[in-house]
Amino acid sequence: MENINRLQKEKCTGCSACAECCPTRSIQMLYDDEGFLYPFVNTTCVNCGKCAQICPVLSDVAAKGSYPENGYISVARDQQISFLSASGGGFVVFASWIIEKMNGIVFGCVMDSDFQVFHCSTEAIEGLSEMQGSKYVQSDVKKTYTEARNFLESGRYVLYTGTPCQIAGLKCYLEKPYPNLFTVDIICHGVPSPIVFTRYINWLGCQYHRKIKSYRFRNKTIYGGSYIIKIVFQDGKILYKNPMKDIYYRSFLDGLSFRTSCYNCPFSQPNRISDITTGDCSTRSLYSKFLPFPAVSSIIVNNLNGETLWAAVLDQFDSMEIDLEEEIKKNRQLNRPCEYQKACKRRLEMLNSSQFQEIAREISKNDSFLMKIYFSICVSIPQLYRKRIIFYLKKFTSRWPSIINLIDKKTGSKKEISEFVKK
């Protein structure tokens, strides 16, 4: 029998299912030189073959996903929830239902005060705020698959949330379906390295001569958008940052800093592994009269379990059925993985060797002029004409889709946007 060494490194998603299932504990998840976790098999391996049999990539579990049944554009009615979430707040609504109505446990991704990003569980509503919001870093699932199985075996309801590869890892690790398990995955662009992220945070602190207390990737408190970074320093000072000028965030948005498996991701396709898939609704402009917010979710119901979960919380959303085919077409990671570009190798090398200053220089050299033009469109042109210009920009420029999307999302006042441009 063979172990997981037969999987090529570039295909391994780092889901940890192999390490969790090994009966002799012969697999350790260790960081490679790019700062991503990979399994390492030690000499105690007895070649039982279990890890290879469980591995979601080797067993091609992505091909066994189900084609979604329905999709909805949605935002949580409770504004406190939608305001603090990355998009429409679906996660907190689903999770609250599991805890309050089903006396269940929720698993999700948190970032601690040392900027370590990992999965953990909570049985309390108060525990959800840490899981709320997107962390654009690969999360370490640690021992959560085993924990989840123990709860499931004891008859408790479990909601497990994460990237599609993590949901696939959990399901393969469990080996059998559980009627008391619900899973929600995100539409996933890709994940950058956790070690690079912590190095970046340290570097950023040095730039501002302050220690960073918290870093939030998506903040909605200013400028009416949802992609503004909020950095809180230890001395209480707060900095709102333009993501296009943040080296780490910009590399993420441009798809230049992901784990190698993300560029070949078997889960970036319409067939889904989870019960419900959530993402930023890419066809929201078709429904802007119904939900005129910059950040709204698409909630995609993949199977009967998903229907049960959605039906239980439906009244807590403003929502409307969408043209699912159109959403699948427009939301890129619902139909194909992020493209590996020539620039990825160089950017990854620069990030790995902490050449943050050099990346900043490259970014500002390459398109600061273009950025100024784009942002001045936001400031000086009335909404009606702006929409038209953005429409043509989208049509004729393919190199800077994330910049255009960012402008597209802006709904802040003229004054707010001018302040944003100045920063």
Ligand SMILES: Cc1cc2nc3c(=O)[nH]c(=O)nc-3n(C[C@H](O)[C@H](O)[C@H](O)COP(=O)(O)OP(=O)(O)OC[C@H]3O[C@@H](n4cnc5c(N)ncnc54)[C@H](O)[C@@H]3O)c2cc1C
């Ligand atoms: C790395 C990453 C890439 C994404 N790429 C896209 C994309 O290309 N297109 C798109 O439409 N949407 C993408 N999303 C999803 C989107 O940003 C929202 O997370 C999603 O719509 C859920 O929003 P919400 O308001 O319901 O929940 P929120 O409260 O905003 O998010 C919390 C949920 O996200 C999970 N989560 C947060 N960070 C991570 C992480 N690092 N790893 C695993 N799970 C995490 C939590 O466990 C929880 O389930 C991405 C999210 C992440 C984390």
Ligand code: SF4
């Ligand atoms: S083959 Fe068996 S013993 Fe060896 S690492 Fe895999 S699961 Fe563990």
Ligand code: SF4
């Ligand atoms: S994809 Fe997951 S199960 Fe497969 S080798 Fe990598 S970490 Fe192990």
Ligand code: SF4
């Ligand atoms: S892009 Fe694919 S491999 Fe990468 S984190 Fe997302 S689901 Fe996993």
